[in-house]
Amino acid sequence: QVQLVQSGAEVKKPGASVKVSCKASGYTFTSYDINWVRQATGQGLEWMGWMNPNSGNTGYAQKFQGRVTMTRNTSISTAYMELSSLRSEDTAVYYCAREIAAPTYYYYGMDVWGQGTTVTVSS
Amino acid sequence: SSELTQDPAVSVALGQTVRITCQGDSLRSYYASWYQQKPGQAPVLVIYGKNNRPSGIPDRFSGSSSGNTASLTITGAQAEDEADYYCNSRDSSGNHHVVFGGGTKLTVL
Numbered sequence: 001q002v003q004l005v006q007s008g009a010e011v012k013k014p015g016a017s018v019k020v021s022c023k024a025s026g027y028t029f030t031s032y033d034i035n036w037v038r039q040a041t042g043q044g045l046e047w048m049g050w051m052n053p054n055s056g057n058t059g060y061a062q063k064f065q066g067r068v069t070m071t072r073n074t075s076i077s078t079a080y081m082e083l084s085s086l087r088s089e090d091t092a093v094y095y096c097a098r099e100i101a102a103p104t105y106y107y108y109g110m111d112v113w114g115q116g117t118t119v120t121v122s123s
Numbered sequence: 124s125s126e127l128t129q130d131p132a133v134s135v136a137l138g139q140t141v142r143i144t145c146q147g148d149s150l151r152s153y154y155a156s157w158y159q160q161k162p163g164q165a166p167v168l169v170i171y172g173k174n175n176r177p178s179g180i181p182d183r184f185s186g187s188s189s190g191n192t193a194s195l196t197i198t199g200a201q202a203e204d205e206a207d208y209y210c211n212s213r214d215s216s217g218n219h220h221v222v223f224g225g226g227t228k229l230t231v232l
Contacts, residue, residue, distance in 0.1 A: 109156025
């Protein structure tokens with residue numbers, strides 16, 4: 001079945017970096033954009049950025065510009081999100097999500113989500 | 124504007140109809156998609172496009188839109204519909220970015 005499986009929980013110290021993986025299966029990895037979304041405890045969903053696995057093109061929310069990098073390895077159908085200069089406010093669950101392929105100038109949302117990866121930033 | 128605004132909380136009596144709304148300038152250009160999230164779980168897409176339900180989503184969920192407001196309607200709310208609901212659309216700035224609403228906590232009484 002179509003699924004995204006993420007890497008396990010991470011504990012990092014302030015100032016460190018974290019790299020979360022998201023392995024796709026059950027569909028053609030390069031045919032759908034991948035988005036990254038995070039959620040702090042008790043808070044709402046926060047979009048971080050997107051990546052086109054075919055071209056490698058990316059776009060990041062202004063809040064994360066300069067700190068986030070989204071990459072992929074098409075040979076193993078895996079997307080990655082690396083966040084650097086971690087601070088306590090980055091403690092959250094991080095999700096990858098597949099974006100529904102839509103016609104140009106349309107947006108249909110995200111239909112497949114990973115299980116989430118908890119990242120804890122603590123000294 | 125790149126913001127989507129939702130009411131923080133809404134309640135509905137069991138079996139009744141409830142509408143959850145989402146407002147934002149980007150909704151004049153893009154459809155909203157809607158997600159249901161239960162505690163400790165990943166979000167689940169319930170409505171996308173004009174009014175489309177992914178496979179497995181009950182037909183009591185429906186979507187509509189007018190001007191800068193999108194709505195998610197649950198007709199005959201069930202106890203299992205109690206959850207947080209988020210709207211989401213493309214940012215209207217044209218840069219492929221995406222924005223989420225702040226979420227609505229739905230309580231089924």
